[in-house]
Amino acid sequence: MARERRIPWASSLENEAVTNDSNRGRRVLVTLAAALILALALSACGGGAPEVSNGDPVLEEGRQLYIRNCAGCHGLDGGGATGPQLSGGTASATYPNIKDQIDIVVNGREAMPAFGGKLSGQEVEAVVRYTRETL
Numbered sequence: 001m002a003r004e005r006r007i008p009w010a011s012s013l014e015n016e017a018v019t020n021d022s023n024r025g026r027r028v029l030v031t032l033a034a035a036l037i038l039a040l041a042l043s044a045c046g047g048g049a050p051e052v053s054n055g056d057p058v059l060e061e062g063r064q065l066y067i068r069n070c071a072g073c074h075g076l077d078g079g080g081a082t083g084p085q086l087s088g089g090t091a092s093a094t095y096p097n098i099k100d101q102i103d104i105v106v107n108g109r110e111a112m113p114a115f116g117g118k119l120s121g122q123e124v125e126a127v128v129r130y131t132r133e134t135l
């Protein structure tokens with residue numbers, strides 16, 4: 001009988017230990033989940049390329065193309081790096097006619113690579129419009 005009493009006592013301590021352990025486990029999981037949500041939220045922001053404000057799907061596509069193909073040289077915000085600034089209306093001021101800007105992206109110039117073999121005509125137009133209308 002004495003043993004019988006000791007067993008529930010021991011097992012309740014054990015239970016406590018298990019509960020503490022699983023609380024710790026839960027805390028670790030909550031921390032991991034929070035980190036994951038933060039990472040997703042940051043990646044949803046696209047990492048700094050200005051968002052398209054009017055929801056135009058062509059500009060949205062242009063933004064993705066810009067991040068993948070142009071941001072490395074012209075900066076995520078278009079402020080310029082290896083390549084010149086395109087943001088703040090610079091692109092459309094330099095090229096009042098969009099066709100001249102499209103030509104440079106398709107054919108390249110000096111250190112600016114040609115994208116004619118990589119992007120379709122529609123994609124070039126989308127990314128050029130993004131630099132003119134959103135950046």
Ligand code: HEC
Pocket residue numbers: 065066069070071072073074082083084085086091094101104105109110111112113115127128131
């Ligand atoms: C490897 C780096 C690099 C990449 C990638 C790149 N560019 Fe360029 N870009 C340049 C450089 C360098 C120049 C300047 C060329 C010159 O001196 O004539 C330039 C020039 C330009 C110009 C002319 C700017 C002006 O003021 O005359 C435009 C427009 C342009 N790039 C758009 C783009 C677009 C759109 C993309 C993505 C599809 C892109 N670039 C990708 C390096 C790059």
